[in-house]
Amino acid sequence: MSALEPILGRYLGVTLKGKAHRIYFEEAGQGIPLLCLHTGGADTRQYRHLMCDERITSRYRVIAFDMPLHGKSTPPDGFEQEDYRLTLEDYVATIEAVCAGLKLERPAVMGCSIGGRIVLHLAITHGHAFRAMIGIACAVSTTPWYDTQWLHRGDVHGGEVCAGIVSGLMSPQSPSARRHETLWSYMQSGPGVFKGDLFFYRQSAGLAEGIATIDTQKCPLFLMSGDYDFSCTREDMTRTASAIPGAELVAMQGMGHFPMSENPDLFATYLLPLLERIETQ
Amino acid sequence: MGESDSLKRVEAMPALLASNGLLQQRARAASCAFLLQIGDQSFHGDLVDGALTLSPGPLLMRSWQFALRGDAQAWEFFWQPLPPPGFHDLFALTKAKRFVLEGDLTPFMRHLLFFKELFALPRALETRP
Numbered sequence: 001m002s003a004l005e006p007i008l009g010r011y012l013g014v015t016l017k018g019k020a021h022r023i024y025f026e027e028a029g030q031g032i033p034l035l036c037l038h039t040g041g042a043d044t045r046q047y048r049h050l051m052c053d054e055r056i057t058s059r060y061r062v063i064a065f066d067m068p069l070h071g072k073s074t075p076p077d078g079f080e081q082e083d084y085r086l087t088l089e090d091y092v093a094t095i096e097a098v099c100a101g102l103k104l105e106r107p108a109v110m111g112c113s114i115g116g117r118i119v120l121h122l123a124i125t126h127g128h129a130f131r132a133m134i135g136i137a138c139a140v141s142t143t144p145w146y147d148t149q150w151l152h153r154g155d156v157h158g159g160e161v162c163a164g165i166v167s168g169l170m171s172p173q174s175p176s177a178r179r180h181e182t183l184w185s186y187m188q189s190g191p192g193v194f195k196g197d198l199f200f201y202r203q204s205a206g207l208a209e210g211i212a213t214i215d216t217q218k219c220p221l222f223l224m225s226g227d228y229d230f231s232c233t234r235e236d237m238t239r240t241a242s243a244i245p246g247a248e249l250v251a252m253q254g255m256g257h258f259p260m261s262e263n264p265d266l267f268a269t270y271l272l273p274l275l276e277r278i279e280t281q
Numbered sequence: 282m283g284e285s286d287s288l289k290r291v292e293a294m295p296a297l298l299a300s301n302g303l304l305q306q307r308a309r310a311a312s313c314a315f316l317l318q319i320g321d322q323s324f325h326g327d328l329v330d331g332a333l334t335l336s337p338g339p340l341l342m343r344s345w346q347f348a349l350r351g352d353a354q355a356w357e358f359f360w361q362p363l364p365p366p367g368f369h370d371l372f373a374l375t376k377a378k379r380f381v382l383e384g385d386l387t388p389f390m391r392h393l394l395f396f397k398e399l400f401a402l403p404r405a406l407e408t409r410p
Contacts, residue, residue: 145376150390157391164393168370172363227366230373 007051009072014097016068016076017090023098024072025065029057032131032279033107035099036064037115039137039258040086040201041162041194042185043071046112049264055272059279063107065098067091069193071185084196088204091118092125099129108278110134113232113257114201116223120240124210127219132278134271136224137257139236140208140243152192159187162194169257171228174266182261208243216246220281222274223247226255250274287319287353290360290403295333297402304398305331311392316345316384317400320353333399347384349400355379360403371397 006028014021026044028051036047044064051062066073069084095118099107108131111119116138123133150161163183170179186194214221221244225237234251241249252259252270259267298305309331316338317324323338325345336343351359351374358368367373374380382389389396 143376145372150386155387155391161390161393164390164397165372167394167397168372171366172369228369230367230370230376 005048005052006057007048011072011074012065012098012101014094014101016093016097019076019078021068021076021097022074023065023068023094023101024074025063025098025102026051027061027063028052029059029061031059031061033102033104034060034062034275035095035104035107035109036062036260037095037109037111037118038064038067038070039113039115040197041070041166041189042182043067043189045071045185046182046258046261048261050260050268050271053264053268055268056275060108060275063102063104067094067197069190069196075190084192086114086197086200088118088121088200091200092121095122106131108132108134110136111138112136112260113138114197117201117204117207119221120207120211120214121204123214123219123221123244124207127215130219132220132222132281134222134224134274136259137226137229137232137237138223139232139240140211141239142232142236144202145231148195148198151195151198158191158194159189162186162189166257169229169231170262171226171254171256173228173254174256174263178262178264182258185261211240211244214244214247216244220278221247222250224250224252224259224270226252226257226259228254228256231257287356287360288322290356290406291317291319291324291335293406294399294402295335297405298331298333298399301402304395304402307392307395308333308399311388311395313347313388314343314345315389316348316350318348318350319356323350345384347382347386347389349380349382349389351380359401360406362404364404371400 007026009026012023038046043066047064069075116135119133119135163186223241225234241247250270256262312328315326317326324335325338325343327334358364375382
């Protein structure tokens with residue numbers, strides 16, 4: 001038996017911080033562009049289920065890209081000379097470069113964890129450039145619960161410890177196969193990449209002041225929260241949603257920190273109504 | 282569920298490990314001594330060559346590398362086949378300050394996925410005939 005999936009993958013050459021980057025992206029479907037941003041220490045594979053869901057791809061052009069150093073995006077020349085740290089500026093510049101390179105016109109954007117945190121920032125500064133925004137597990141402030149030094153040490157296997165750190169962020173109700181597939185991408189992440197991504201997560205915790213200025217009339221903002229996510233808790237997300245006039249919180253039950261990959265079928269039941277509204281707005 | 286049920290679950294852990302070939306194989310690389318505390322009752326755990334031995338504690342002057350302590354009720358929730366949110370993961374419970382991890386965490390973190398599975402083994406008891 002064989003079956004071709006509708007997902008197509010290509011590389012996009014862009015210049016970031018004066019250096020040539022080779023960004024891997026995947027897409028499927030036709031219609032409203034929907035740019036999907038993966039979590040820290042992971043890659044586009046988290047969105048593979050969305051890209052194979054005809055209920056979505058019949059109306060949306062779903063696009064996801066691997067951040068520099070993630071997945072199949074080639075590390076820039078000289079990366080070995082630097083201690084990787086994702087900054088707010090670099091993250092925004094990467095998203096802008098991908099949107100420009102792929103000629104995306106007012107796409108909808110959806111991101112999870114660090115990908116959701118940057119969605120909040122884009123809502124503050126770039127609301128005009130997007131049709132709608134969906135932030136998953138992306139409260140403006142969360143309580144740190146472990147020492148990130150464990151993520152990158154010569155005497156601890158980085159892939160295994162990164163997977164071990166995030167394994168409990170998923171719901172025990174999510175299918176075992178999907179949970180382990182989610183962990184697999186963490187196990188394959190490059191040394192220090194997850195830790196470098198979390199630099200942004202902790203640096204950007206100062207967004208709290210800006211979020212009240214988000215204009216949800218111009219660009220609707222949906223926030224999605226899983227009840228098993230103890231890192232970005234329901235309380236954290238509720239606090240963030242209530243600080244943004246017009247933002248809507250979607251409370252997912254039996255769900256953790258990685259909805260699109262840990263339980264794509266259940267996630268679709270929450271996401272489809274939002275996409276329907278974005279399409280008809 | 283009372284504290285005695287919790288203790289039965291802990292005491293079943295060595296046999297549960299021994300009956301899981303793949304987990305036992307991973308245990309062989311994770312030899313160490315640890316302390317497990319359920320409410321007022323502690324156990325010294327020794328992992329040697331893939332086998333776990335548990336001795337009721339405290340044994341005076343017995344050393345351990347890391348300790349995992351939690352209140353009995355939190356352990357009971359943790360060991361339910363489908364734990365409620367916040368009780369489903371060791372780190373969820375340490376963040377909530379219901380569990381405490383202390384000592385030299387290096388062996389624990391080196392074999393994090395293994396130890397998470399080891400300490401969750403008593404969940405299987407609920408579904409046993």
